[in-house]
Amino acid sequence: MKNLYTKLAVDGIKNNSKLYFPYMLSIAGVAAIYYILTYLVSSEAMAFLNGGSVLFIILIMGKAVIIIFSLLFLFYTNSFLAKKRNKEFALYNILGMNKKNVVKILAREALIEGVVSILGGVLLGVLFSKFFELLLCKLCGHEPDFMFYFSPKPIFETIIFFGVIILVLFIFSVFKVAINKPIELLRSTNSGEKEPKANFVLGFLGFVVLAFAYYVSMTIKSPMEGLLKFFGAVIMVIAATYALFIAGSVCLCKILKKNTDFYYSKKHFISVSGMAYRMKRNGAGLASICILSTMVLVMVASTGSLLIGKEDSLRKIYPKEILLTVRMDKTDNAKKDALTDENVANVEAVLDEITKDVPKKNQIGIRQLSSLAALGEDEITIVNQKNRELVNDLDISFVCIYPAEDYFKYEPGEGLKDNEALVAYTGKNVAKSITIGDRQYEVVGKPDSKNMGTAMSALDSASVVVNDFDHYLEFCDDVEATASPVSYVYGFDTGLSDDENVALGNRLRDEVNVKLSEELGCFTTVEVRADEAKEFMELYGGLFLLGIFLSISFILACVLIMYYKQITEGYEDANNYSIMRKVGMTKKEIKSGIKTQTLVTFFSPLLLAGLHLFFSFPIVLKLLNIFGIIDLKLLLSVYGAFFLIFAFFYFFVYKRTVKAYLEIVSY
């Protein structure tokens, strides 16, 4: 008797291999990802993940997401299996097997599934863990370590974690068997489903909301505004996607049906009439897939472009390898008293003295005055106590004013006339003529950030170079502007290695503290690009890797859900296709009909995801600006590349599904 249960369990899995194989493969897939993440976090080779680093936190968070996701996903796919198997169990039941016996079969099935898929997953994980470890090292700019470390702890953790999941799924199926009424299960499923009703109001609403969300994304002006409106737009898009798939699709089918010439043709007749039913059953699933794939694509594409563009954005935020910013004033000082020529000369002398042994290239030394300001196309309003109330909070950003005298010390050029200015905004255009505070200028060009030391801030900001620097010092004092302490920026490139630069930075920090703080009373910050680069690499590298992991599991989920949906439909539709055969439809016509329907169900979510992606572009670009990337071409090509990779993978699964479907309905 014992052997019989095992035999039934093995046969059950074998006979339903179309359902079980992808299921076990997906458990193995998630288990492998889980193992790799656990391994990376605990790996000795990754000693630089010293508990508190950004990367460590990212990986831990990623693991949490994977855990939640795999739970949801496995429950979902398991319910597909349960539906199919329960019919068989109902038959066993009627043949005289009691529910206890069925549970015994289920237990053996779960055991086989669990052992094969978890061990497979761990094996897969072990095989790929070194690869991802090296990849992560490379992404984060650490020296790769080619030694193979083997630690049993992550393996046990993975086995235990997924063992528990399988156990829970098993208990779940036992529960289902317990409440089953066999006679209901044996009854045929297609006992006349009502024709889906078209909800035109909901469909139309979805359309309008989607258009509005796209409009919002297209018209976002600043990163701040983007940050505020982003979530609103995301929620609108999600709601609209569901409305469109659930109601809009059925409406579309109805409209197509009304067009008799279109509807009553060999090509469209079966697919259009079947589509309404399919959409009614699958609308919510397809909408979820659409949203999942949009999220995956946005995530991977943005982290990918951050990573690819990291050198660029690093250079933009830190234009000099070594940068010292000296604050000249104490808080109660008037600005004009702080930045006197004499003070500046003293500071410069000290800095020259302590850096005299350092090879210096592209050196700059420039005074800077920055203030809160409202940036209009032809006017910069310096925010002060009086006009504070009048300015919209959203419009407030920064302006940095530099003296032309300092700027042109390092830039070949003739300097500026008194009524001329160099003006640049982040991500916005400037008019030909501009009013700054109380004076008006002709805009004759844009300043080059490499001559100013500090880059354009990530958020909206403006850089201005004028002759009247002293005037603005006085002006800010007079109107009591909301300005930062004035400062002197001293920076240079060394051409030394990263490690040497870091060491140099540490030495400078010690020395300026003594010489500038104690002797002159200034506060100095020393920024070394090499220091920042490490943080950058860890952050972006970690995010990107996580993006890859999450997208692998999301893609796995997407395509598997599609696959299962189609397969279940295949079982339900098999009878319909045999009817069509008998009525005189050729094999070829049936095949092409199946292809069209599957194509539409498969690719409509991808198509809408592509559209979402396209319209998300402006808002994502603005948000990425916060991190310093503004390279439009890069983002666009990364987006495109990931979309193509995704579509390619998707297409592959589509092909497999059509094949499996045709086998099921094989006429």
Add this chain to the structure above:
Amino acid sequence: MNILKVEDIKKTYTSRMGTNKVDALKGVFFSVEEGEYVAIMGESGSGKTTLLNILAAIDKASSGSVILAGNNVSTIKESEMATFRRDNLGYVFQDFNLLDSLSLEDNIFLPLVLKGEKHSKMVEKLAPIAKKLGIEEILKKFPYEVSGGQKQRVAIARALITDPKLLLADEPTGALDSKSTDDLLKVFEKVNKDGQTIVMVTHSTKAASHAGRVLFIKDGVVFHEIYKGEKSNEEMYKSISDTLTMLSRGGEVE
């Protein structure tokens, strides 16, 4: 004129290893005149379903020929079978075989859509048939909304709308109650009176008694046949049951 001529049809099923051979049909001969109404009877396993499938070009005979309206069905290529069936045959099934996702009207249009006809022409063709079958009122409904008898009449309309040379029916009354069965047999008679050739496979003596001729199949050959001639349905019913009794005793007839 012969519309259907079946000559020496044999069908042998061979097990996968080729060790076991089962002869389902051992040489069937018969022919059907244009406008005739023929019923084929036989016990389960007598080979009548195999025969019907071969007539319908769903299955292929091992040897012999089926000539339908001058075309040798057995020489038609696999790829052209479906088209041939669509153009020349109407098929009525025991379990109706209507598509749940289509309205009854669209179910009837299905073969015409496959043929590529214009919608206006379909509507034109449907009108007289719907009237004859009494289904005009329910055309816009869906299969789950109507009774079995109505479904079967819709299925007949679907089989007739292509104006087939031969209407094949496989146990058309098998899934119906006796009232619907009577209605349906009247429909068949009416259709036949209008000139439609019908070949029906059935278990039901009552259904067969409406036909103009009944063929009995046993052990893979045509064993006997009865012509209705001037007999009433009741007299025909009696001769059929007598023959069936004889057959089941295994005795010779006359």
